[in-house]
Amino acid sequence: MHDLSNKESLMVSNHGLFSFLADVSVDLVRLGEQLERNLFDDPHASLAKARVFGEELAKLIAAKEGRAKLVSATQYERLKALAQQGAITEVMRSHFDFVRTEGNKAVHNPKYESIEQALRAHRILYELSVWFMKQYVNPSFMHEGYVHPRPTSPENISLDRIEEILEKALEKKLKQVMSTDPGATGTMEQESAIAAQTNLIENNDKVSEGMKWLAKAAEAGDVWSMAEMAYRHLTGKQVKQDVVEGEKWLRKASHAGDRWSMMELGYRLIVGEGLRQDAVEGEKWLRRSAEAEYPDAMRILGYRLLEGDGLKRNEVEGKRWIQRAAEKEEPIAMRILGYRLLHGVGYERDQEQGEYWLRKAVEAGEVVAMREWGMALIEGTVLRQDVISGERWLAKAAEAGDELAMAHLAYKKLTGKQLQQDMIGGEKWLRKASQAGEKWSMMELGRRLLAGDGLIQNAHEGEMWLRRSAEAEYPVAMRILGHRLMEGDGLQQNVAEGKAWLRWAAEKEEPIAMRVLGYRLLYGIGYVPDLVEGQYWLRKAAEAGEVIAMREYGCALIEGKVMAQDIAAGERWLTKAAEAGDAKAGQWLKKKKGGLWNLFRL
Numbered sequence: 001m002h003d004l005s006n007k008e009s010l011m012v013s014n015h016g017l018f019s020f021l022a023d024v025s026v027d028l029v030r031l032g033e034q035l036e037r038n039l040f041d042d043p044h045a046s047l048a049k050a051r052v053f054g055e056e057l058a059k060l061i062a063a064k065e066g067r068a069k070l071v072s073a074t075q076y077e078r079l080k081a082l083a084q085q086g087a088i089t090e091v092m093r094s095h096f097d098f099v100r101t102e103g104n105k106a107v108h109n110p111k112y113e114s115i116e117q118a119l120r121a122h123r124i125l126y127e128l129s130v131w132f133m134k135q136y137v138n139p140s141f142m143h144e145g146y147v148h149p150r151p152t153s154p155e156n157i158s159l160d161r162i163e164e165i166l167e168k169a170l171e172k173k174l175k176q177v178m179s180t181d182p183g184a185t186g187t188m189e190q191e192s193a194i195a196a197q198t199n200l201i202e203n204n205d206k207v208s209e210g211m212k213w214l215a216k217a218a219e220a221g222d223v224w225s226m227a228e229m230a231y232r233h234l235t236g237k238q239v240k241q242d243v244v245e246g247e248k249w250l251r252k253a254s255h256a257g258d259r260w261s262m263m264e265l266g267y268r269l270i271v272g273e274g275l276r277q278d279a280v281e282g283e284k285w286l287r288r289s290a291e292a293e294y295p296d297a298m299r300i301l302g303y304r305l306l307e308g309d310g311l312k313r314n315e316v317e318g319k320r321w322i323q324r325a326a327e328k329e330e331p332i333a334m335r336i337l338g339y340r341l342l343h344g345v346g347y348e349r350d351q352e353q354g355e356y357w358l359r360k361a362v363e364a365g366e367v368v369a370m371r372e373w374g375m376a377l378i379e380g381t382v383l384r385q386d387v388i389s390g391e392r393w394l395a396k397a398a399e400a401g402d403e404l405a406m407a408h409l410a411y412k413k414l415t416g417k418q419l420q421q422d423m424i425g426g427e428k429w430l431r432k433a434s435q436a437g438e439k440w441s442m443m444e445l446g447r448r449l450l451a452g453d454g455l456i457q458n459a460h461e462g463e464m465w466l467r468r469s470a471e472a473e474y475p476v477a478m479r480i481l482g483h484r485l486m487e488g489d490g491l492q493q494n495v496a497e498g499k500a501w502l503r504w505a506a507e508k509e510e511p512i513a514m515r516v517l518g519y520r521l522l523y524g525i526g527y528v529p530d531l532v533e534g535q536y537w538l539r540k541a542a543e544a545g546e547v548i549a550m551r552e553y554g555c556a557l558i559e560g561k562v563m564a565q566d567i568a569a570g571e572r573w574l575t576k577a578a579e580a581g582d583a584k585a586g587q588w589l590k591k592k593k594g595g596l597w598n599l600f601r602l
Contacts, residue, residue, distance in 0.1 A: 051103020066274025
């Protein structure tokens with residue numbers, strides 16, 4: 001533990017409100033201390049620490065749920081997956097999202113600070129941490145309760161102001177953040193979560209009784225019961241997650257020859273999901289399941305061999321296993337085989353066989369196959385065009401929850417590309433896809449609402465959706481948000497935050513963002529001129545194939561004002577831009593006379 005000075009310590013405790021996490025994560029305790037220490041003196045820093053705290057806590061939840069891959073995901077994707085899995089409720093996700101978005105504002109805008117939001121984030125993280133302790137560490141865990149932090153330097157903020165913030169921002173808004181009091185007043189989502197918790201408690205005795213008998217059957221050698229014990233302990237479905245116990249039963253069932261268990265053990269060992277990663281042993285178990293003709297294992301083994309994903313690439317053997325899985329009518333294998341044969345992806349194109357297998361996958365109800373079949377019929381490039389049937393299959397996939405199918409329908413209906421224009425239907429699917437978290441859709445909905453492009457203009461809602469897409473780290477949304485904030489285009493101008501979003505988009509290698517940032521730095525447009533960094537970003541954009549960047553970089557090389565002159569290289573870049581369809585680059589090339597350039601900005 002840290003030995004804090006009196007000045008640094010809060011009135012909560014010597015080591016802060018989060019000291020109960022010491023046995024779980026020293027890093028979380030340290031972040032909690034830093035969050036509290038800065039609450040009143042530097043709420044900007046406090047929100048930044050809250051963001052990191054939320055990310056680390058969500059990673060711990062992912063690890064406890066056996067979702068190792070989520071540890072390296074973005075916080076947005078991590079929370080979305082955990083909510084879909086049922087590991088956290090939608091109410092909890094919304095509170096995690098509040099901390100994430102407020103932290104992002106602080107990280108990307110040095111001037112952003114709000115004591116009220118910092119206090120709210122502090123309370124949310126406390127409630128989530130207590131929930132974590134009860135859920136994963138000790139079901140009977142008790143804490144003395146939330147204690148409002150107080151400033152270390154009372155002169156920095158009046159006591160009346162503190163009370164106003166605490167009373168209005170916390171007591172009213174957050175008293176029921178994680179309440180389990182059925183009589184408490186909360187949102188519909190909170191009441192639903194409370195009802196679910198109540199039902200779980202009521203059914204807890206039945207679940208415990210069922211698990212007891214299941215364990216007896218497993219111990220008596222019943223293989224199905226072993227596999228069921230493994231599944232429930234590994235996933236935490238209706239029981240407290242226990243990865244060690246789950247692995248024990250998974251191995252027992254695998255040794256007893258249960259095909260699902262051999263596949264599951266192999267997969268988890270290959271990817272390190274919930275178990276210590278061991279690709280060699282994982283391949284052994286996956287192969288045993290496939291060789292026992294378990295269709296899912298055949299498909300997984302085939303795909304991983306074909307792609308070299310966790311296993312040594314072997315395309316010939318991979319194709320053989322996918323073919324065998326498809327012949328067993330495993331839906332995903334039929335879809336993979338059909339799509340690849342139709343489009344010639346890793347296979348020699350075979351129209352007849354591709355159409356046969358993809359259609360079989362569609363008829364088996366494989367949702368992604370429905371989307372791919374629908375798109376192929378609408379586009380008419382690999383199948384004979386049938387727009388009516390294609391739209392019907394695309395709609396079926398969308399209605400079954402496929403986010404990309406929703407987004408495709410939205411785009412085609414809003415633009416009238418390949419489907420009859422239908423602004424009402426397009427908006428419906430755009431909103432559904434956005435609510436499902438599809439990043440492009442959130443950006444497009446935000447953009448259209450801000451501009452009134454085909455939808456009733458609503459700048460407030462438009463900014464909300466655009467920010468959600470940007471905060472989900474969709475590079476195009478980051479760039480658009482950055483530009484609008486810098487220019488005050490439809491949003492309240494905030495140059496500092498706009499620059500932060502533009503740079504973040506450039507760091508994500510979004511081509512237009514790299515070009516805009518580079519050009520502005522080179523010519524000092526809204527920035528202090530920086531010729532070295534400006535040239536770096538403009539060249540990266542040109543190399544990424546951004547056509548305007550090719551032209552601007554070529555012009556800059558020819559002019560020799562903001563970078564070393566190189567007429568030959570400049571002409572090559574202008575030629576590339578012209579060949580890519582840039583009319584202005586073509587005009588520049590026509591101005592060449594006797595090896596000299598009539599230089600001017602077009």
